[in-house]
Amino acid sequence: MNPSAPAPDSYFERIDEHRYKPTPHVGGAWDPDEQHFSPLGGLVVHAIDRYLAGRPDTGMVLGRISFDILGRLATDECEIRVETVRPGRTIELVEATVLIAGRPVVRARAWLLTSLDTGAVAGGGADRLTPPEELESWHMADVWPGGYIGTLDVRPVAPPRPGRTTAWIGTGVDLVAGEQAGPLASFVTLVDTANGIAVRQSPAEWMFPNVDLTIHLHRQPRGRWTGLDTTVVFGPTGQGITSTVLHDTTGPVGHAQQILTVRPQPTADRPDGRP
Template identity: 65%
Template sequence: MIEATGHGAGYFERVFDHRFVPTPHAIGAWAADEQHFSPVAGLVVHEIERTRASEGRPALPMGRISFDILGRIALEEFDVHVEIVRPGRTIELVQATVVIAGRAVVTARAWYLADLDTAAVAGGEPATLAGPESASPWPMGSVWPGGYVASLDIRQVGMPSAGRATAWASTSVDLVVGERAGSLASFLALVDTANGIGVLQDPTKWMFPNLDLTIHLYRQPEGGWTGLDTTVTFGSTGQGLTSTILHDVHGPVGCAQQILTVRPLPEAAGLTS
């Protein structure tokens, strides 16, 4: 059982250089003995940034990061290993792996691209969302359990419908106890929340966890809010897709995609069989 240590509010505590313990704030929505992937993703970005800085890598903006969830992320101590796969002054590829009890449970690959002045040709962005200050608070805990969901401040923009929702997400919980995460890690730590804000089916009857998360950015996000303009689609053969346009308080910054495995919960399947 993971218990709070009293050192401060955070999703994780660093116990060694690259080893962490999740706190109750990291508990997932599908099971009480699992971690929610969203803060794990933010922590991976935090560790990638720490590694690049410690090795004196060029200060490049991240253009894409893709995560593959290889298995259950148990609510246990874990390590994050970071490797510079393709070093470069203008383009760099970094890989990270989350390991629990000797088994890889998450892998990530991040592309960093040259920081150039292309303001003269910038364009094609979607419309900017109404800001969080004008949005309505939504108790996400009324739909989903877990410490992670309980840690969030969710503000809905407009009226949601089945498979379609727009919301702002923020949290007062630090990523790592006693550490200040950068704007990018803090922003990306909330992106995986998208799969829970625009539910297409009742999560007490259907499971639709995501197996991956791929984020593309054409501007580096700023501020303490992550805007999620989300659409969820279920196919007819057990696959689904959550697609999100990402915003910060200044406007759109990129997009995210999550592939879903859609299946009835065993209890629900038994009732209908």
């Protein structure tokens, strides 16, 4: 990418049916020369949506998607391949693989479940969050660098605390230039932000990137806002967990989990990041 060229108002530009070029808006929080995973996760859902749109409608909806991040997400063009692993009339498993320079960097598996009317027994979720229109924006770029963070409108429900924050995340940037992303892809585009809104320790001193993201949904999200009710826990042996109740503006829609690798930031005395 040419850093002097103006960035399009999208996270990605399509090259062909399976390949996409990232824009500067995907720049990562840990390393601006790498992609932040959040937009790439949304792009995977967009690719799955397009794959499913190319066949007869089965009436199923995505109930769970899990992403495993296998390696460095370079800001190079990526290819996404989607296939059906377990076909079925009421339950189906779909897998997507993201490749950069021919190497798999993300594998995602999505369970599709049949959709039917269960409104008579629906219930049990968390309370609705304060609407984003009633909240002030928080300049998250004061904590994190990167092109992706710079695209966000973050509105905390209460002042962020170490390890505990509830906030709405929105963006005016399209997922793919010239394409209308579905509501789920747009929602998922912002979910991986959860690991950055409730930091337990300063990212200038500690690293805690996630190596996965799993999303479970009991309802399909709608609207332009992604609500994140997030708790972060660090364990004593280098692991952590970011747990989030997911919301849209009408209420909770599901949960997300991220496993973290926790380690000190490298310094001149600790070049490998070890104590």
